[in-house]
Amino acid sequence: MDRFVVEPTPLPGLLQLRRLPRADARGYLERLYDQADLSGVFGDRVVRQVNRTLTRKKGAVRGMHLQMGKHAEAKLVTCVRGKVFDVAVDLRQGSGTFLHWHGVLLDGDGSESLFIPEGFAHGFQTLTDDCEMLYLHTAAYEPGAEMGVHPEDTAIAIAWPGEITDMSVRDGSHPRIDASFKGVLT
Numbered sequence: 001m002d003r004f005v006v007e008p009t010p011l012p013g014l015l016q017l018r019r020l021p022r023a024d025a026r027g028y029l030e031r032l033y034d035q036a037d038l039s040g041v042f043g044d045r046v047v048r049q050v051n052r053t054l055t056r057k058k059g060a061v062r063g064m065h066l067q068m069g070k071h072a073e074a075k076l077v078t079c080v081r082g083k084v085f086d087v088a089v090d091l092r093q094g095s096g097t098f099l100h101w102h103g104v105l106l107d108g109d110g111s112e113s114l115f116i117p118e119g120f121a122h123g124f125q126t127l128t129d130d131c132e133m134l135y136l137h138t139a140a141y142e143p144g145a146e147m148g149v150h151p152e153d154t155a156i157a158i159a160w161p162g163e164i165t166d167m168s169v170r171d172g173s174h175p176r177i178d179a180s181f182k183g184v185l186t
């Protein structure tokens with residue numbers, strides 16, 4: 001493995017990847033994904049779709065999203081333009097870090113990506129205007145299997161770095177977690 005450094009996070013299974021670009025006088029080339037180099041991270045999972053998003057406004061939040069059941073997926077999340085505070089929340093039933101969150105800075109000019117396994121909700125807040133994100137997903141999009149957690153849910157208490165300036169109607173309507181929520185099966 002010479003294109004990535006894989007680092008653990010405080011949440012088991014959630015991994016931070018540092019890409020190792022090959023630079024020369026023109027600039028650099030970096031690999032965003034490599035099946036062989038990342039086999040220890042992805043295991044048997046197969047990348048089934050790649051999505052790109054643009055978020056125009058600084059302070060906007062997208063999330064917190066996951067797919068459940070047989071449509072559960074892992075994601076490799078990379079910022080390719082701008083800067084975001086990227087967050088994953090452990091919703092795995094029985095996990096020792098259930099409802100804990102972890103945030104990392106992803107920078108379009110940096111080299112970090114986040115590998116988010118099944119059973120985690122994911123979201124981010126933009127720290128600049130015009131942020132582009134690139135997602136590798138290990139499952140097809142299945143709207144009926146989506147679950148959302150409100151980004152400002154007090155049971156999770158994510159410390160967003162700034163005021164939330166924009167959010168979709170859907171994200172603002174995600175239900176709040178209560179005592180009956182025991183997590184998702186993975």
Ligand SMILES: Cc1cn([C@H]2C[C@H](O)[C@@H](COP(=O)(O)OP(=O)(O)O[C@H]3O[C@@H](C)C(=O)[C@@H](O)[C@H]3O)O2)c(=O)[nH]c1=O
Pocket residue numbers: 051053062063064065066075122123124135141168
């Ligand atoms: C997630 C998704 C959405 N869509 C469609 C549905 C809708 O018309 C439009 C925008 O969808 P959303 O509002 O769900 O987009 P967005 O809020 O950007 O959803 C994304 O949020 C981040 C935080 C994630 O982790 C991603 O996995 C994904 O859930 O794109 C797809 O066609 N394929 C997809 O995989």
